[in-house]
Amino acid sequence: MKKALFLLVVVLISTFMLAQVKEVIFWHSYSTTSGEYKLLTEEIIPEFEKEHSNIKITEVQVPYDEMRRRLIVSTAAAQYPDVMRMDIIWVPQFADIGVLLPVDEEFPEDFQQIKDDFLPGPLATNYWNGHYYGVPLDTNTRVLLWNRKMFEESGLSAPPTNMEEFIKDIKILTKDTDGDGQIDQWGFADTGFGPWNSMPWIYSFGGQILNPTNSKAEGYVNSPESVEALKTFKDLYNQGYIAPIGGGGIGVLEGYAEGIYAMTFSGPWAESIIKGQYPDAEINYSLVPAGKGGSKSVVGGEDIVIFNSTKYKNEAWEFVKFMTSKEVQLKFATVGQMPVLNGLLDEPEIKxxxxxxxxxxQLETAVPRSPHPAWNEINDIMDSAWQNAVIGGVNPQDALDNAAYEIEEILKEYR
Known part of the structure; x- marks a missing residue:
């Protein structure tokens, strides 16, 4: 009788404890073959669950190309995960339609305590209409890749640190190496004309795309500084100093490794791409050359957000804080994910x-692509403006004046 009673008590206690465990669904797009996924599933989540016995994290891997469609379907069905690793350019859009939790409002004391821990550029990607709808999880940016051998062969000993040196070096490094009258070595190459490519030029020259509150384009996207950036790029391109873009030739990183392109801007993924094809290639990194606006680049990466439909806000927030803690950020750094916290440069994993x-x-001064729900449209307008000016013969001022008008028409819908 006593044994039966004891077993009944054990069962009741176990049932009660299980009932208290709250399941938090976490969507992400880490490749199942990646080091990040292995670390997340085999170490990070188990460690969190060990420290939080009342929370179970169920991770759901969704390929990046499918993620946006899944989100749109979820919007129609009003069925979201609790937490998600979200592309930074999507955050304002989903914040604007009211499905993300404003974490600064929901957890004001916690948020104020951790806010200054984050690099400012990545943090800004979570801001929309007066609130923060997430925090940075991982980040990236573009820096200058320069080919030391090509520099030395041209009598240059160090990478350019300012725009004047950059422009001069681009010209010096552009050559007709075989004397056939055709340029076959370029000082600089890039993959496109859109903001991901053009923002290091625009912002380093002191220009902008939108004002600080992302509510106005006129006077910013077509400011003298923004026009100067476009004009400088256009002149270098049309004079043959920048390699043709979209011509179907060798890829930019491949051309860099083979000594065809002396410089480019690229992200941390360049290492694995280049080394995968050219194991002996030497890759040299430097900051984007500084102009009147300083050394500026563009912010990429993912944020971690909570959907306001969650039944477990506090538990979801605990997981968010854990994922952005110094310890977890440094662990992810060992498998190639760039951390988002200030003050990590002296940590062994980073140093x-x-x-x-x-x-x-570079991320200390990098600029986010304007966090706005209509960013995709703004991106396309900027891409067209730069293309029209650089290869379409349109005057840079006219191209950017037209871009300002088109963007203003879009922004009116959000005022």
């Missing part, structure tokens, strides 16, 4: 990394 230090230094 001894072959290229993280320069990227993290």
């Amino acid at each position: 001894e990394h072959p290229f993280f230090p320069v990227y993290l230094k």
